[in-house]
Amino acid sequence: MIRRPFVTHGPEPLPTPRERQAIRRRLLGWYDRNARDLPWRRRADDPYAQWVAEIMLQQTQVDTVIPYYDRFLARFPDVNKLARATNDQLMRQWEGLGYYRRAANLHRAAKLIAAAGGQVPASAESLLALPGVGRYTAGAIASIAYDERAAAVDGNVARVLSRLFNITAEVSSPDTQRRLWAVAESLLPAKRCGDFNQAWMDLGATVCTPVGPRCERCPLASVCLAHQHGDPASLPRKTPARDVLEIHHVVAVIGHKDTYLLNRRPPGGLWGNLWEFPNRPIARPRDRLAGLRSMLSELGMPTRDTVRDAGTLDHRLTHRLMHFHTHVIDAAQPRRATAKPAGVRWVKSAQIEEFPMSTACRKILAIARR
DNA sequence: AACTCGGGGAT
DNA sequence: ATCCCAGAGTT
Known part of the structure; x- marks a missing residue:
């Protein structure tokens, strides 16, 4: 004993x-x-x-x-x-x-x-x-x-301490x-x-790492309970990650001459306060054209402009796999602010770098410009 | 107690 | 592919 x-x-x-x-x-x-x-x-x-x-x-x-x-x-x-x-x-x-x-x-x-x-x-x-x-x-x-x-x-301290004292209970409880x-x-x-x-x-970060802890280099190994009579690599104990939800959006990259139509996302929530190309969730990929039409209508845009399918941008977040089905629209005659929803505005192509956007949205811009 | 909230580094 | 990162705020 x-x-x-x-x-x-x-x-x-x-x-x-x-x-x-x-x-x-x-x-x-x-x-x-x-x-x-x-x-x-x-x-x-x-x-x-x-x-x-x-x-x-x-x-x-x-x-x-x-x-x-x-x-x-x-x-x-x-x-x-x-x-x-x-x-x-x-x-x-x-x-x-x-x-x-x-x-x-x-x-x-x-x-x-x-x-x-x-x-x-x-x-x-x-x-x-x-x-x-x-x-x-x-x-x-x-x-x-x-x-x-x-x-x-x-997270580092919790891992080191849970090993040092061989705390095997679920760490986040x-x-x-x-x-x-x-x-x-x-x-x-x-x-x-x-x-x-x-x-x-x-x-x-350098010794008591999540995977493959280097106990031979640890100054606390001789007083570490998990090292002495436990399994350091198995600690801290965590509940299994949830499933990744797969979701689809249709995106409209609407251009007129050298301007793009951008929308500012509301504060709070995903990508709060960031700018984006107008988009909306759809149940499945084949709904993208229907979603695109209703979105254009709500933006006050003509629905018979030239539409080019720019492909799909896949973006993985911790608990979501997002597919952005991107369409480029050459707007022949953009309308004035009359029907334009709040938060939506035209931005010159050269200035778009100054508008904060998510990494996903930057990638969407890149494929739209190809 | 369970969710939401990003994107990338390490393995 | 999977885990996890110098976590906080909301429900």
């Missing part, structure tokens, strides 16, 4: 003070030797820069974020500049990064901060009040930018999340909490 190295405190096994000290020393020592050189770490004393980084990093890998981050900070170097930007200017910088509500919330929060004097809130509790800032993000910013003793449990946060808080050192939190993330 293997000795239980941890005392039980309520339902969650909290490490003993001796174990906590060992973990802190080993993890921080490892971080001092192995920390990744990342753009936001060069401006750790700038709460605004840290805030932007944490929002971009939500559900987004580091290597994907870096180019966006550099461009964004160059374009909006402080919170007041961000607050004064237009929605389109901001969304254009965010284009391609996904989860566009993050950008909307960032803009809302920047305006709130600018109106209140321009100081980014300086505690986890006050950060939590900002739109788009949850428990993780508040703890990350507070610990990194303000050296507050706050935990920050993201409220009970498991509560246990993970309690353990993370119990492990926080007195100082360097920002480095400590980031050390978990670096360890999770």
